[in-house]
Amino acid sequence: MAISSWDEFPVHQSPDWIRHAGTTDRNFYDRNYFCMHGSSDELFAIFGMGQYPNLGVQDAFCCIRRGDKHHVVRGSRPLTDRMDMSVGPMRIEVIEPLKKVRYIVEPNEHSIAMDVTWDASIRAMEEPNQYIRSEGRVVFNTQRFAQLGRWEGTLSVGGEDFAVTPDRWGGARDRSWGIRPVGEPEGDGIRQGINVMSGMWNYFPMxxxxxxxxxxxxxxxDGTRRLVEGKRVWVDGRPDEDLGRSEHEHTFESGTRVLTHSTISFPEAGIEIDCQPLLVNFVSVGTGYGMDADWRHGMYQGPGLVVQGKVLDVDTEVKPIGQYGVVDHVGRYTYDGNVGYGLYEHGFFGPFHRYGMTDGAAGAP
Known part of the structure; x- marks a missing residue:
């Protein structure tokens, strides 16, 4: 059925129903990402939900690093009404757009339950468009907004209960949509051997x-920068500051692609930030970000609801493969007497000679 509840609202962007995207590209997606931490190394929760209109799929996940365990609950179902932001026990409620959002994981047979509400600390920030064309085909064309804020509610993981209070529980979120590789793997054709997202990815909202x-x-x-941002945003609404070109110095755990420390500087603004990861979450494992052959964002899992759970050992089952995907940490940031916390996200894909990674498999010296 093409018509849905969204069609009652003046939000159409094409002559078609809201259920149908304005492009027929199979890789069109529309996603939420959230992370939550206690400004410490006690645990790191990452959760999200996505719709893939041209694949007919909606999925969601919640992934928590606690101690030496990697907990995952994930679900997938056929996409119906795009206003229905629920997948099994997981759902999103938009309480106040761009300000207050609730994420729920109802109690289930797996190791995670959660009911937390996000309250924004800064306005939603429009990020630069990411556009990558490879051998004639547009493989990335995405738009995103980012935000930092505080969490409040309850969380249970592995039988432990946590009271989430806004005095210390913070995090980041983003909303992104557009085109990027999703669903079942496609044949590479002329792009065989080409990693379209090669190089270094740094994303540190603090x-x-x-x-x-x-x-x-x-x-x-080769040093070319394809997507960059350096901005200071004031809570009291003062004008944003463009900090100019950034420079980076990273330190790795020897033999891996996992960062242990960074210094990010903005010479034009006279800012140098000490970046310390507190706890890593290898979010690429078990959640759909490309490291699991049987579960990728937008991959069809069957005609009905599918909900699965995993509890994996971080060092033996997760880290060996997870270090080659996107890696998220709780980060502590300090500069000029300021101390803050946030997401410390990185990825190194393929060779990156500056830090001694000479091919796609090599770790840093």
Missing amino acids: MFDDHAILYMNNEAD
Whole structure:
């Protein structure tokens, strides 16, 4: 059925029903990402939900690092009404657009249950469009907004209960949509051997007492920068500050692609930030971000609802493969007497000679 509840609202962007995207590209998607931490190394929760109109799929996940365990609950179902933001025990409620959002994982047979509400600390920030064309085909054309905020509610993982209070529980979120590889793998054709997202990915949204800094850098092995951002955003509404070109110095756990420390500087603004990861969550494993052959974002799992859970050992089952995908940490950031926390996200794909990764498998020295 094409008509849905969304068609009651003046939000159409094409002559078609809202159920149908304005493009027939199979890789069109529309997703939420959230992360939550206690400004410490006690646990790191990452959760999200996505719709894939041209694949006919909606899925969701919640992934929590606690101690030496990697907990995952994930679900998938056929996409029906796009206003229905639920997949099995997981659902999103938009309480106040761009300000207050609730994410729920109802109690289930797996190891995670959660009911938390997000309250934004800064306005939603429009991020640069990511556009990558490879051998004639557009493989990335995405739009995204980002935000930092505080969480409140309850969380249970592995039989432990946590009271989530906004005095110390914070995090980041983003909403993104557009085109990027999703669903079942496609044949590479002329792009055989080409990693369209090669190089270094840094994404460090950080929250301080009265301001946030958003740093992003997608840098190719030859030093070309394809997507960058460096911005300071004030809570009181003062004009945003463009911090200029960024520079990075990263330190790795030897033999891996996992960062242990970073220094990010903005020479034009006179800012140098010490970046310390507190707890890593290898979010690429078990959640759909491409490391599991049987579960990818938008992959068809069957004609009905499918809900699965996993509890994996971080060092033996997750890290060996997870380090080659997107890696998320709770980050502590300090500069000029300011101390803040946020997402410390990185990925190194293919060779990156500056840090000694000479091919797609090599870790840093």
